[in-house]
Every structure is written in C-alpha cells, then in structure tokens.
Amino acid sequence: MKKSGYFNRNSYRIVFFLFYLMALRLNADSTHTSFVIGETFRYTINIYGIKVGTQIIKLVSEEDFNGSSVYKIRGITKTTGISRLFHQYSEQWTLLIDSTTLCPVWIERHIEDGGVSSDYTYSIDQAQHKVVVFNREKGEKKVIHTNNIVFDQYLVSLFYFYRENPFYFKGDFSFDFLKKDYVKTALLQQVGPVQVCIPKLSRNDKTTTCKFSEKGGDGIEIYAGMNGFAVPLKIVFSVPLKNNKKSTKIELYIRDYAVNIEEELIPESYRPLFNRGLLVINVL
Numbered sequence: 001m002k003k004s005g006y007f008n009r010n011s012y013r014i015v016f017f018l019f020y021l022m023a024l025r026l027n028a029d030s031t032h033t034s035f036v037i038g039e040t041f042r043y044t045i046n047i048y049g050i051k052v053g054t055q056i057i058k059l060v061s062e063e064d065f066n067g068s069s070v071y072k073i074r075g076i077t078k079t080t081g082i083s084r085l086f087h088q089y090s091e092q093w094t095l096l097i098d099s100t101t102l103c104p105v106w107i108e109r110h111i112e113d114g115g116v117s118s119d120y121t122y123s124i125d126q127a128q129h130k131v132v133v134f135n136r137e138k139g140e141k142k143v144i145h146t147n148n149i150v151f152d153q154y155l156v157s158l159f160y161f162y163r164e165n166p167f168y169f170k171g172d173f174s175f176d177f178l179k180k181d182y183v184k185t186a187l188l189q190q191v192g193p194v195q196v197c198i199p200k201l202s203r204n205d206k207t208t209t210c211k212f213s214e215k216g217g218d219g220i221e222i223y224a225g226m227n228g229f230a231v232p233l234k235i236v237f238s239v240p241l242k243n244n245k246k247s248t249k250i251e252l253y254i255r256d257y258a259v260n261i262e263e264e265l266i267p268e269s270y271r272p273l274f275n276r277g278l279l280v281i282n283v284l
Helices: 002-026 081-085 156-164 268-276
Strands: 040-047 050-065 068-079 089-098 104-113 116-125 130-135 140-145 172-178 183-196 207-214 221-224 232-240 247-259 279-281
Touching: 050 081, 068 081, 068 104, 068 156, 089 156, 183 221, 207 232
Parallel strands: 247 279
Antiparallel strands: 040 050, 040 247, 050 068, 068 089, 089 104, 104 116, 116 130, 130 140, 172 183, 183 207, 207 221, 221 232, 232 247
16 A cells, blocks of 8 residues: 555656646746856865865856757866875766756766776656666667656756755655666655754854755755755765775765856845855856
8 A cells, every 4th residue: 555655646746747847838938037147056075074075066058959948057076185095086067957847858977987987978858757878988878767857966957956946845856866877766855944064154153954855765965055045055965885885975065156147137045145255256
C-alpha cells in the first residue's frame, strides 16, 4: 500500500509538471523578475571547515537554441590552494535552460580530474523523460530514461527554477539530477526557517534561511535566502571516496553576488545585500 501511495503521489507530480509546462508555453513570456542577465555567483568549497575549492556561476545571456529561447549559464568548479597538492580537479561547464520553463535542455562539461580529461554533452528532453549522453573522448552515446524533472549535476538549474517557482517546493519535491552518465533521484523536503552561519554575511550572527533537506541519498541540504533573495547561501552534499566505502561532506558557502547593470535596474529584493557587502555592482 505504501508503494502504491508513493506511485500515486509521483504520478500526480509528473502530470502537474506537464500541465505546468503547457501553461508556460501558452503564456510564453520569458521575462523573469527573480534574476538578471550578467549576474555572477561565487562560492567557496569546504571540507571539514577548510577551503579546498571555488565555484563560479554566471548567467551569460539569453539566446536561441534549436528554435527556442534559452538562458546560457557558464560555470567553473575547481580545487584551489593547498588542496591541489593532494588532488587536482577542474571543470568548465555550460548549461542551457529553457527561458520559459527554466528547466535544462543542454549541458556541456569539460573535466580535468587528476590529469585525466573527459568531455560530455547532455541533450535533455524533459517532456519525453529522456537524456542523451555523449562521451566525446570515447565517441560513445548513451540514452538515459528518467522519471522526474531533470536538473544538472550541480543543481544550478534547480536553483533558478526555485527562485522563480518557490510554490512548487512546498512539501516534498522529487527530481532527478545528472551524474556523469546516469541520473539519481532525490526527494527534497522543505524543513522551514532555520538559522545558520554564513561566513561572508557574519562570522558571529546567524542568518535566517529556508532549509531543504534530502531524504536519504547524498544527504543534500540547501539553505536558501529569504525576504525575496531566494538563492542558495549554503549547500551541503556528500561525495564518495575512491574506495566507495566512505563519503565526505562537502559544504559550499556563498562568497559574493555581482551584477553588471545599472544600480537602479537591480531588483528591489536584492538591495538589502548592499548593507552586508555581499552585492557587488559593476556599472556598465
């Protein structure tokens, strides 16, 4: 009976999402107020409180892709500092998300991991629940069948989807996210307002955030800003070690948020960040 109930809830979510996609298509206005072209996020990557890397995310442009309007997001994820003495990792990736649905349709990844290079592309068909993975190094293609909305490996597209559609995350939210050549299913639960320390905002005072916690799986935790700034301030997940017997907890903290627009064009909800030194304005 439990499995049947779970199936019914999942079926309801899939049907709801398909109706959501159709509704957005009928009202095809790709203007969004929760983010702006040119915005850049920088995160520090930490293990056991020690900085081991950085991640930079930039919303580059809105452009055409196969006849549809998409947002192009580029990112760099890499190890830094003394951690490179133990392991070197660098990844440059490009993410295209549909400008209407805010769901990913295309991903490119170039990975340098311990001296080994790999290149992947992902063609995502959300309506058909299918992802075509192409390994450029080996010339191999693989088709992955999914059960839920698919988001990218770093959940960046999930964050953009959430910023525009926070109502969709009430209660439990199931989704699939990409690994190198397969997908994993996650079930996020909205825990509610919690206070956490965000070093960039304050080393002493705690910041009120909206927490989302994964049930099982990789132990994903997302702490999103509130009061109109619904972006991830802290992200936690676990990655397996090489022997796959243990895992290490990874923590990402927001370092800064920058936009390349005139100050008067910045969304009103972002303005309180000026007082905390988190928001940087690069006037055009």
